[in-house]
Amino acid sequence: MQNRFTAMPLFLLLLLAFVFAAYWPGLHGGFLFDDFANLPILGDTGPIDNWPAFWRYITAGTADPIGRPLTLLSFLLDAHNWPADPLPFKRTNLILHLLNGALLTWLLRRLGHMLFLDTDRRRIDMAALLGASLWLVHPLFVSTTLYIVQREAILPATFTLLGLLSWLHGRTALLHGRTLSGLAWTTVGLGVCTLLGVLSKANGILLPVLALVIEYTLLRSVPQDPLSKGKNSGVYHRAMLALAWLPASIVAGYLLQQGEHGLVHGIPSIRPWTLGQRLLTEPRVLVDYLDLLWLPRPFTPGLFNDNIQVSTSLWSPYTTLPALLVVLGLIGCALKFRRQLPVLAAATLFYFVGQSIESSTIPLELYFEHRNYLPAMLMFWPLALWLCSVRQSRFTAAHTAAVFASIAPSIRHRAKLALAVVLLLGLALMTHSSAELWGNTHDQALLWAELNPDSPRAQANAAVAERNAGHPEHAVVRLQHLLVKDPNQVQLALNLFNAECQVGSIDQATLTASRTALRTARDTGSLLVHWFERTMEQATNPPCPQLTFQTIADLLDAAQDNRYLADVPGRQQDLYYLQGRLALMQSNANVALADFNYALDLNVRAPIALEQAALLGSMGYQRQGLAHLDHYEAVRDRTVPPNIGMPQVHAWILQHQQYWPKEMAHLRTTLSEDASNPLLGGK
Known part of the structure; x- marks a missing residue:
């Protein structure tokens, strides 16, 4: 025994x-x-x-x-x-x-x-x-x-x-x-x-x-x-x-x-x-x-x-x-x-x-x-x-x-x-x-693409791996024929856009395909914001001649025409935020402020107001940042109550800690000080 x-x-x-x-x-x-x-x-x-x-x-x-x-x-x-x-x-x-x-x-x-x-x-x-x-x-x-x-x-x-x-x-x-x-x-x-x-x-x-x-x-x-x-x-x-x-x-x-x-x-x-x-x-x-x-x-x-x-x-x-x-x-x-x-x-x-x-x-x-x-x-x-x-x-x-x-x-x-x-x-x-494959993300991405030839996610992931490895031409070959078969897949279109730009030039057909995908995709998830933010940053020193602010604006217009995204308030907020960000990068601060205000109105939330005001301030437009905080104060009563469950608990925690009022007050103080400091060139 x-x-x-x-x-x-x-x-x-x-x-x-x-x-x-x-x-x-x-x-x-x-x-x-x-x-x-x-x-x-x-x-x-x-x-x-x-x-x-x-x-x-x-x-x-x-x-x-x-x-x-x-x-x-x-x-x-x-x-x-x-x-x-x-x-x-x-x-x-x-x-x-x-x-x-x-x-x-x-x-x-x-x-x-x-x-x-x-x-x-x-x-x-x-x-x-x-x-x-x-x-x-x-x-x-x-x-x-x-x-x-x-x-x-x-x-x-x-x-x-x-x-x-x-x-x-x-x-x-x-x-x-x-x-x-x-x-x-x-x-x-x-x-x-x-x-x-x-x-x-x-x-x-x-x-x-x-x-x-x-x-x-x-x-x-x-x-x-x-x-x-x-x-x-x-x-x-x-x-x-x-x-x-x-x-x-x-x-x-x-x-x-x-x-x-x-x-x-x-x-x-x-x-x-x-x-x-x-x-x-x-x-x-x-x-x-x-x-x-x-x-x-x-x-x-x-x-x-x-x-x-x-x-x-x-x-x-x-x-x-x-x-x-x-x-x-x-x-x-x-x-x-x-x-x-x-x-x-x-x-x-x-x-x-x-x-x-x-x-x-x-x-x-x-x-x-x-x-x-x-x-x-x-x-x-x-x-x-x-x-x-x-x-x-x-x-x-x-x-x-x-x-x-x-x-x-x-x-x-x-x-x-x-x-x-x-x-x-x-x-x-x-x-x-x-497990060996899971320890090598590059080989893992390529094998998963081989095992899932009809998966847009797998192919887009493999294309990113190929681009990161310094082979954007391989990603171009991979994505071009797939996009013809599935033109609504925005992840394929935008990855092809990136790959061709990394090679040195974006085809007109790819630009058209990107607009089509943005206009017809059912939901872009977080890809929308992340891709446009990265692309706007690249446009200040573009790796290819077609990557311009006008190209980005055309793509954003295509996304605005998407009837599926129109049904999702969060996506509409993302789009107006991105339009404001694009205007800000072109030094159109008042246009950016209007877009940010409208984005906030679509779904009043303290985090988005704080982020947008901070972005205005970081770009040297402290007065517009303060104006955006003022706009939030005017509409904050329209904040949508949190969903039942943990979101309500989280909201109670934040309220109990006075987290957002403290963050808003801190940002307002910073923007005010920067706006009055001639060395910072407040605008």
Whole structure:
């Protein structure tokens, strides 16, 4: 008995070291994509080195109504300001991934001991370790672990595992008559850990539903389940009603409400598909996920999934109906055979329940690999149990006996051991290869472009990599034919504009294509502001003759004609801000002031007023900067209230600290002093 308990931790430590080594090359990669959209808030209001700055930062999340404050808090382990070094962020992600592997081992071991009462415990322990190992070293999760911002997917998994373990401990305590202890652990598991999961990312709310999956597939399959009757059965059932069934009902109701609203009222215009098309497409996406999980490969499409063909009917594309039947068939079989094949049923239902928020009625993007991180945690446990010769049901036992009766037990054991080793080594080699790619952003960009030939994001990203490497001519060749196929893709057009300018001359056809893309793109996101700001700065010392202020003005006019951007107040504000900035760079301060005032009127916010006034002052137009602050004071009563959730908390924090009045007063003092200082040439 002692040897069993000392060997298990040793094997686990060896496993974690093995996985750490496989991931090591990827720790030296850089920031990517959504990292730049989320991490800069580390420095939005200066270094986070005092409590007021801490509270401003921790409530600044906007990814969902809750704001994901625990994820933001975890980033403080790695940096307190921005820009920052990516290595500490990636290292923390990997440590959390290893922690999740250890917790998953513990969970599978606990479930195995509760389910297989008459089986050698050493086999159950090794099956738990192997099942967790296959998940931990799977190459599909490299794109979760090494993508810094996806700590938002890793942390909810941590709290889900902790919650399930606490709930099982409470369940056992109730079984043995320890009512108060059992209720406390159950409440911590399904209540507190769910809250912590939600504070990391909204899909942490699925923890109680996942507990119900385990309850009704695994635990209720045990003959004469002790909690089905007895003195604490009523207590347990009431606790589960409040802590599991009620949250599950809320989740189901919310998804149904989102579906009804999306089908009746439509979804935001930034999505190029309807909700009905999304619901038809997601089964194909789920089948593709399962393909990546069970037929792993070292290199996957990665972060670029904007080229997914949308299903417009059950027959277009032709894989839509088969994929839907596969998904429904797997769920139906899991429900039908949950007593005969409890582990397979649990793994299947756990997976689809885990996908229910991000792959159903909420109009998120169609496809992301990181959505498999938590749902796939039980996926490989049935295989591990078989490899460790743990009898999972009478059904499998009978068929195994018939098929392998002629094979000696020792040979079967060695063959299964060899297969387990081959699987682990194969997965580790693929993970190591993928991690090496994640450690080299240039090669990563080129390979992703090759794997995603129809993805505008992948091709634009590869073009940037080629330009940064000093080969803009390669980027030109890459982008020209793609833009002909997809003229609405503004990221292709503007990257081609940059590449040709870097070569030395922009073709007239590219200028026309850039105007067309800006006029027809559905949503430009943050690209609009960032690209125009950089291009205006270049225009003061242009690398090519076509890059002039007039060219930039023509492109801005094209964006103003975009009917999709006209429906988004934030984008219209961006456009008038950019027009004002362009006027300012041409020394038209009064025109810039008028544009800035109009931009502010579209969506009255203190930060935009402060930024625009500061910009006027930095360009030597302090009086216009003061006038813009005066305009803000005149219209600030029209400030739109923050959205429900963390934005309201953040607004309260700022108001409590008097943050914006202090910043406005400081800027006003600075502008006034500079305007009255003849040495600064106030205008």
